[in-house]
Amino acid sequence: MFSGLHNTLPPDADLANQILADERAMRFDSFTANDAVTLGLTIRKRFRSTARHIKGKGMIISIQTIAGHPLFSCTVGDLGDPCGVSDVSLDSWERIESMINVVKRTGHSSYYVEKAISAMGKTIKQTGTQEDGNHVTGGAFPIWLQNAPCCPIAIVACYSGSSQEDHNVVFISIRDYLTKMRRQSLQENALAATPRPEHFIPRHENEDWLPGPQGPHPQDLQSEIQSGFNHHDEAQ
Numbered sequence: 001m002f003s004g005l006h007n008t009l010p011p012d013a014d015l016a017n018q019i020l021a022d023e024r025a026m027r028f029d030s031f032t033a034n035d036a037v038t039l040g041l042t043i044r045k046r047f048r049s050t051a052r053h054i055k056g057k058g059m060i061i062s063i064q065t066i067a068g069h070p071l072f073s074c075t076v077g078d079l080g081d082p083c084g085v086s087d088v089s090l091d092s093w094e095r096i097e098s099m100i101n102v103v104k105r106t107g108h109s110s111y112y113v114e115k116a117i118s119a120m121g122k123t124i125k126q127t128g129t130q131e132d133g134n135h136v137t138g139g140a141f142p143i144w145l146q147n148a149p150c151c152p153i154a155i156v157a158c159y160s161g162s163s164q165e166d167h168n169v170v171f172i173s174i175r176d177y178l179t180k181m182r183r184q185s186l187q188e189n190a191l192a193a194t195p196r197p198e199h200f201i202p203r204h205e206n207e208d209w210l211p212g213p214q215g216p217h218p219q220d221l222q223s224e225i226q227s228g229f230n231h232h233d234e235a236q
Contacts, residue, residue: 012119019112019167026174027146029185031153033071035177036063040072043158043173047076050169052160058088059160062096066104066152096159099140103155110157111138111167139166141174 028035040063047059058077064070077088099110106113114136139159142152156174158166 012115016112016115016119019109019115022171022175023109023112023142023144026141026171026178027144028153028178029146029181031143031145036071036154036156039063039156039173039177040074042177043156043169044074044076046169046173047158047160050165052162052165053077057160058092059158059166060088060092060096061158062093062100063154063156064100065154071154092159095137096139096157099137099159100155100157102136103140103142103152103157107142107152109138109142109167109171110136110140111163114138114163137166138163139170141167141170143174 040061043061044059047053053059053076056077058075061072061074061076062070063072075088102110102113108116117136137159140155140157143154143156144152156170158170160166
């Protein structure tokens with residue numbers, strides 16, 4: 001579909017190639033529901049710190065498996081924002097689902113598909129990507145496993161109305177999260193490889209060295225018994 005990309009001119013061609021390289025570099029050893037929640041909250045926090053959110057813009061976030069099983073879903077902002085410019089609505093959820101469908105269909109981020117089509121000088125309709133109402137805008141990114149090149153395992157997507165900024169928020173969040181996971185893995189491996197001192201336990205041929213039970217020595221006990229008999233005889 002994108003075989004003619006290498007014959008195109010920048011800037012969209014260079015940008016598409018960079019996005020493709022980023023996709024290849026983002027590989028997880030594993031991806032759990034807890035990872036999805038942590039990643040989703042990271043995207044939410046990152047967007048809330050942007051100028052667009054301060055101005056009243058909203059965002060929706062969706063993380064789901066390639067089969068469509070929801071792992072995380074969140075709304076940032078309200079439709080009835082006093083500024084009247086929030087992007088949160090039912091149409092937003094339809095838009096993000098169509099972006100996710102683009103990733104499922106192509107195996108690439110929606111922003112890469114958008115820029116690759118533009119770099120080839122074609123329209124979205126000519127590529128057939130927009131069939132069934134799919135919207136080709138940035139913001140949906142595939143989650144690949146390191147040893148599973150057949151297809152992505154999950155898709156991380158957000159939508160706030162800006163193709164480039166939505167892609168950047170998702171990509172930077174995934175990149176930073178992966179960097180943190182790899183750093184923790186290196187620390188754990190280094191700790192596991194550190195030799196631990198062995199406790200020396202002396203070995204003896206017999207057990208005479210073991211401490212005896214607490215209590216009086218047998219000779220002391222015999223003396224006490226004899227002393228008791230003598231006291232009894234004196235009393236009589």
